[in-house]
Amino acid sequence: MKKVLQLLRLVFPLVIMLCAALVHAQTWSDLKQTCGDAVEHPNRFRIEDCGRVYLAMPVRPVIKTIAPGGGFGGGLRAIHDFTPKARWNKEISGTAAVSTNRFLFLEGDILFERPAFACTGKSECPVKDNFQIELYTRRVELPGLAYYGHGNATTQQTHVQFGERWFEGGVKVLDPVLSWLDIGGEVGYVVPHIGPIPNSSIPSIESLFNDTQAPGLTEQPGFMHYKILALPHYPAILPFKLDYQIGYEYYQDLDVHRFSFHKFEADLINMRPLRWRRKAVPASPNAARDWFCTPQGAGKVCTLGYIAINGLLTLETAAQQQIPFYFQPTIGGADLADRDTLRGFLDLRFRAPDRMVLQGEYGHNIWGPLGILVFYETGRVGNRASDLGFSGLHHDVGVGVTLSVQNRILMRAYIGFGTGEGSRMNWKAGPLL
Numbered sequence: 001m002k003k004v005l006q007l008l009r010l011v012f013p014l015v016i017m018l019c020a021a022l023v024h025a026q027t028w029s030d031l032k033q034t035c036g037d038a039v040e041h042p043n044r045f046r047i048e049d050c051g052r053v054y055l056a057m058p059v060r061p062v063i064k065t066i067a068p069g070g071g072f073g074g075g076l077r078a079i080h081d082f083t084p085k086a087r088w089n090k091e092i093s094g095t096a097a098v099s100t101n102r103f104l105f106l107e108g109d110i111l112f113e114r115p116a117f118a119c120t121g122k123s124e125c126p127v128k129d130n131f132q133i134e135l136y137t138r139r140v141e142l143p144g145l146a147y148y149g150h151g152n153a154t155t156q157q158t159h160v161q162f163g164e165r166w167f168e169g170g171v172k173v174l175d176p177v178l179s180w181l182d183i184g185g186e187v188g189y190v191v192p193h194i195g196p197i198p199n200s201s202i203p204s205i206e207s208l209f210n211d212t213q214a215p216g217l218t219e220q221p222g223f224m225h226y227k228i229l230a231l232p233h234y235p236a237i238l239p240f241k242l243d244y245q246i247g248y249e250y251y252q253d254l255d256v257h258r259f260s261f262h263k264f265e266a267d268l269i270n271m272r273p274l275r276w277r278r279k280a281v282p283a284s285p286n287a288a289r290d291w292f293c294t295p296q297g298a299g300k301v302c303t304l305g306y307i308a309i310n311g312l313l314t315l316e317t318a319a320q321q322q323i324p325f326y327f328q329p330t331i332g333g334a335d336l337a338d339r340d341t342l343r344g345f346l347d348l349r350f351r352a353p354d355r356m357v358l359q360g361e362y363g364h365n366i367w368g369p370l371g372i373l374v375f376y377e378t379g380r381v382g383n384r385a386s387d388l389g390f391s392g393l394h395h396d397v398g399v400g401v402t403l404s405v406q407n408r409i410l411m412r413a414y415i416g417f418g419t420g421e422g423s424r425m426n427w428k429a430g431p432l433l
Helices: 002-022 028-040 044-055 287-292
Strands: 059-063 073-081 089-099 104-115 130-147 160-178 181-195 223-234 242-253 261-277 294-296 301-317 354-367 370-382 394-405 408-417 424-429
Touching (some): 160 223, 287 294, 294 354, 370 408
Antiparallel strands (some): 130 160, 160 181, 242 261, 261 301, 301 354, 354 370, 394 408
16 A cells, blocks of 8 residues: 555656646747747847747746755646636646756646635726635655754754655645735645665765754654745735745644644745836937836836845744754755755755844846846854844855746846855756746
């Protein structure tokens, strides 16, 4: 029975993806024509049209950063709408990707959505988001994640690796109750597995750490996962100037009854566009002027970019129990949710049950979908909430470039320094290109 379940975990996302691929005819001719025009006569609008056609393709190649340390990843994504004109829209999708470092990502989703219930009976409704129910299953294999030990003062001399794989499946619900507020919930089942990394130039985790220093190293039970979520945002439609995700989660250990824990997390993004209204529309284009202040619409208003102030707070508690090290939040590079933390540090550099990150960023689109950014970040991890003060903070600064289409960042590359551990250059794609 166990082998059958393991087979289903691997096969189910592939079956969903295959079904989605079979029921669609490809639109390669539209893509070829639109992107061909962008190559022959490049400008911002043609490049964005190419991106829109590509992202709307029912079956398309993807470039994906599966997890920190995974290297370059690529694969296939397929999407099919079953009833696009019905009140309930039904969409099935699947994604399969593998990276140069043998990281594997398989995902299948079935999405049901309809106009928000808050809009029922209203001819005009300020609520723009849809009510959603999503069934999902996911299989991830990460044979080479970094671990430096527990706490805010670890060194690179304790760098080891471990292998992680997990299966998860469940259901998510999202309900837009106001024009500026969505609420949601999730119930799922998670089966993690942690293993050694043999025959590697980097030591395997069990050579330096034991179950006391890395809780959950020798035992990985199955977990029920419960989550409630509030998503305040402004304005009602993208791009958001204020985009918050505030959630409470509970992981219930179903097997050994030693690793149940609670989690609170707030991910706060505050973005301020910098616009300038000209007294008159320029009589002729000027490359230098338009690079500095990009025209919008008829050209009377131009944008100087944006300033963002972001915060990330994670608090995990476990009454009389332990929090598995593989579920503890990290700072450094990007975390397993692909959120940038302290980009000047190595990925997953510091790890503990609680974390705090503050970020300041200036960004500016300089040509079409290409943008530049400058950032400053500070943060730390701790064993308890009282550790997250303004002492012991890590810092970094850096510069980078982004590639965006339809208000989505498809690729980002940056170099960070000022950490005391040297400069660091990295790039990431995602969530799905």
